[in-house]
Amino acid sequence: MIQTINLTKTFPNSKAPVLKGINLKIENGEFVSLVGRSGSGKSTLLYIISTLDRATSGDVLYDNTNVTNIPKEDIYKLRNKQIGFVFQFHYLIQELSALENVLLPARKAKELEAKRPLAMSLLKEVGLEGLENRYPAELSGGEQQRVAIARALIMEPTYLFADEPTGNLDSINGLKIIELFEKFNREKGTTIIYVTHDKEFAAKARRQISLVDGTLV
Numbered sequence: 709m710i711q712t713i714n715l716t717k718t719f720p721n722s723k724a725p726v727l728k729g730i731n732l733k734i735e736n737g738e739f740v741s742l743v744g745r746s747g748s749g750k751s752t753l754l755y756i757i758s759t760l761d762r763a764t765s766g767d768v769l770y771d772n773t774n775v776t777n778i779p780k781e782d783i784y785k786l787r788n789k790q791i792g793f794v795f796q797f798h799y800l801i802q803e804l805s806a807l808e809n810v811l812l813p814a815r816k817a818k819e820l821e822a823k824r825p826l827a828m829s830l831l832k833e834v835g836l837e838g839l840e841n842r843y844p845a846e847l848s849g850g851e852q853q854r855v856a857i858a859r860a861l862i863m864e865p866t867y868l869f870a871d872e873p874t875g876n877l878d879s880i881n882g883l884k885i886i887e888l889f890e891k892f893n894r895e896k897g898t899t900i901i902y903v904t905h906d907k908e909f910a911a912k913a914r915r916q917i918s919l920v921d922g923t924l925v
């Protein structure tokens with residue numbers, strides 16, 4: 709279970725807080741969408757929940773372990789083994805092919821060969837069969853985004869955080885991504901939290917949460 713207690717975030721160069729006391733509980737195996745207007749703090753909240761950024765005050769708990777102040781090595785372990793993240797602006801490595809990008813976390817975990825079949829099937833499921841050896845510069849924005857989604861799933865994380873994973877995709881390919889998420893959620897029990905501006909995609913989640921003025925409603 710992930711729990712946040714009174715999370716606040718104020719950026720150094722702004723006076724008003726972006727997050728104003730977020731209390732959120734997400735049980736293992738939940739499938740949640742996060743919506744809200746541009747600038748409402750969705751990315752900020754997702755970064756903090758997923759340990760990629762720190763709150764100004766408040767706590768984040770994973771299965772009752774407070775990760776706010778645990779040693780860096782423990783955070784890295786949690787991230788590598790348990791957390792997958794799809795960034796709003798997907799960061800692929802330009803010198804690596806699509807397949808190599810997907811396999812990068814596996815290579816770091818010394819599971820390169822073991823994960824190769826999953827990498828191939830993930831690329832197929834996101835609609836990129838046949839493009840495995842292309843470099844990011846040879847792929848469209850939406851195709852790059854789908855590579856980043858496959859990369860986030862390659863370690864079969866316990867938790868998947870996705871920041872507008874369908875933002876660059878047409879409705880058919882966007883739906884494919886949501887269906888892939890549903891499959892991971894159903895078959896592997898992956899806890900999934902994704903941000904979207906698309907009402908139809910948001911409605912696919914089992915729970916919808918909404919950020920308004922730095923507060924959850």
Ligand SMILES: Nc1ncnc2c1ncn2[C@@H]1O[C@H](COP(=O)(O)OP(=O)(O)OP(=O)(O)O)[C@@H](O)[C@H]1O
Nearest residue numbers: 719721722726744745746747748749750751752753
């Ligand atoms: N590093 C930063 N320094 C200062 N202000 C920031 C920083 N990052 C974000 N903000 C501000 O915090 C607010 C929330 O940003 P955030 O990126 O979380 O919004 P969002 O809900 O994800 O928006 P969008 O839907 O456009 O992606 C915005 O007003 C933004 O300008």
Ligand SMILES: [Mg+2]
Nearest residue numbers: 750751796871
């Ligand atoms: Mg955002």
